[in-house]
Amino acid sequence: MDSPDAPLNELQAFAAVAQARSFRQAAARLGVSPSALSHSLRGLESRLGVRLLNRTTRSVAPTEAGARLLATLAPALADIRRALGEALEAARQPQGLIRISAPRTAAQAVLSPLVARFLQAHPRMAVELVADEALVDIVAGGFDAGLRFGESLQPGMVALPVGAPQRFVVVGAPGYLAAQGEPRTPAELARHRCLNLRFPSGRPYRWQFVQPQDGRGFEVQVEGAFTANDQALLLRAAQDGLGLAYVQASLAAPALAAGHVRAVLDGWLPPAEQVYLYYPSRRLQPAGFQAWIDLVRADAAG
Structure with missing residues (x-):
């Protein structure tokens, strides 16, 4: 034998x-x-x-x-x-679990409304949304899909645009700006208290700007007394007068409308950037995940 x-x-x-x-x-x-x-x-x-x-x-x-x-x-x-x-x-038949990795603010701005519509249309489906600023390997992490800005996409992935393009703003509380003055150029940030975002890797986020004359991009490493790994915490700190924060406009919109913060350096900020849902393969998708992809495509088509 x-x-x-x-x-x-x-x-x-x-x-x-x-x-x-x-x-x-x-x-x-x-x-x-x-x-x-x-x-x-x-x-x-x-x-x-x-x-x-x-x-x-x-x-x-x-x-x-x-x-x-x-x-x-x-x-x-x-x-x-x-x-x-x-x-x-x-x-x-659409059933089972879909796991998605996404940055917190982008997930809240563009994914949450889609998830609600998807689960209402497919009651046998479940969605697990893991909010994480880290650049996750979705295959190794056991995710079906991820959400990222175009510059951060993993190579070899299928990518679909999701929601409206997202832009960033620099904001500060009116009291802070009255006391410290408004920066007119990114170079003037050196004399301001700035609120830092730190990635899970430990790397601080460098604020992104463009030259108004030619659109050429550049980065500024800012300094300040407060650092967090969440944009909502940075916005809260800005409202409390701790300094200037660089956050997604969709997150800052309610505080701007209420007058809790004011935007500065608008002419120096990059244009809005598209967010993408990405996943590893087009072949033999389960019905549930295919239904999710169909919803994302239909929403992008308007």
């Missing part, structure tokens, strides 16, 4: 014959010829080194070893068929 392992098709063949007590009936059920079925059984018995079926020209019956094998094998094969049926059902 080479190995106790046996191919699944041989085990299925044995179970079909042992249950039907007939090569012909089992062959008809499996859609193969009786001779092919007999060949599979001989291969299985040879592989295991034990006779599993007693055969005559009139009858077929399991041996003692065959009966023991069938008692264990039949429920296992039933479980496999059930699992395959569930997999097929998942491929046809």
Whole structure:
């Protein structure tokens, strides 16, 4: 005997014959010829080194070893068929879990409304949204998709635009700006208290600007007494007069409208940037994930 392992098709063949007590009936059920079925059984018995079926020209019956094998094998094969049926059902009907990795503020601005619409339309689906500023490897992390600005996309991914392009603003409390003055250029940030965003990697975010004359981009590493890993905390600190914050405009909009903060350096800020949902493959997507992709596409098409 080479190995106790046996191919699944041989085990299925044995179970079909042992249950039907007939090569012909089992062959008809499996859609193969009786001779092919007999060949599979001989291969299985040879592989295991034990006779599993007693055969005559009139009858077929399991041996003692065959009966023991069938008692264990039949429920296992039933479980496999059930699992395959569930997999097929998942491929046809939207059901199951979708896991998405996304930065907090972008997730709140562009994903949350889509998730609500998706779950209302597909009650057998569930969504797990993991808000994380880190550049996550979605495949290694077990995610179905990720959300990132275009510059941060992993190579080789399918990418779909999501929501309106997002822009950033520099904001400060009216009291802080009255006391410290408004910066007219990014160079003047050196004399201001600035509120820092730190990525999970430990790297501080460098504020992004463009030259008004030619649109050329450049970065500024700012300094200040307060650092956080969340833009909402930075906005709160700006409202409390701790300094200037560089945050997404969608996050700052309510505070700007209420007059809790004012925007500065508008002419130096980059244009709005598109956010993308990205995922690894176009092939053989489960029905639930395909329904999610269809919703994202329809929303982007307007």
